[in-house]
Amino acid sequence: MADAACLFCRIVAGEISATVVHETERTLAFRDIGPKAPVHVLVIPKEHHENVGALAAGDPGLAAEVLRVAAEVAVAEGVDKSGYRVLFNTGPDSGQEVLHVHAHVLGGRPLGALVGG
Numbered sequence: 652m653a654d655a656a657c658l659f660c661r662i663v664a665g666e667i668s669a670t671v672v673h674e675t676e677r678t679l680a681f682r683d684i685g686p687k688a689p690v691h692v693l694v695i696p697k698e699h700h701e702n703v704g705a706l707a708a709g710d711p712g713l714a715a716e717v718l719r720v721a722a723e724v725a726v727a728e729g730v731d732k733s734g735y736r737v738l739f740n741t742g743p744d745s746g747q748e749v750l751h752v753h754a755h756v757l758g759g760r761p762l763g764a765l766v767g768g
């Protein structure tokens with residue numbers, strides 16, 4: 652169910668603009684507004700789920716679709732051969748800012764250590 656206070660639900664609803672790079676009936680992929688790498692795309696389910704665990708438990712098929720779309724975005728962005736990272740922040744220690752599950756697809760340069768200081 653859409654959450655009117657949720658930033659990414661508002662992007663899905665078209666109330667906030669985003670640079671959309673891929674869309675399916677149940678997912679949306681758009682460029683991160685503060686890119687951390689030359690390629691930085693967020694893939695979300697259009698339905699509101701707070702984090703990847705909630706999505707996987709509540710709708711495993713949709714979780715699989717988010718992962719499939721992340722791989723398709725990597726191909727479309729030209730980083731599937733050079734390599735890329737798919738990352739889901741979950742909860743306070745991860746720094747998750749937006750409580751609507753999103754896969755970060757990052758690439759376009761060597762990404763370095765998995766976990767920063």
Ligand code: AMP
Nearest residue numbers: 667669682683684685740746747748749
């Ligand atoms: P996280 O810290 O995993 O919750 O990531 C949230 C991401 O959303 C950050 O990388 C932000 O730069 C990004 N973000 C926030 N607002 C927007 C927006 N309006 N359009 C696109 N990306 C956004």
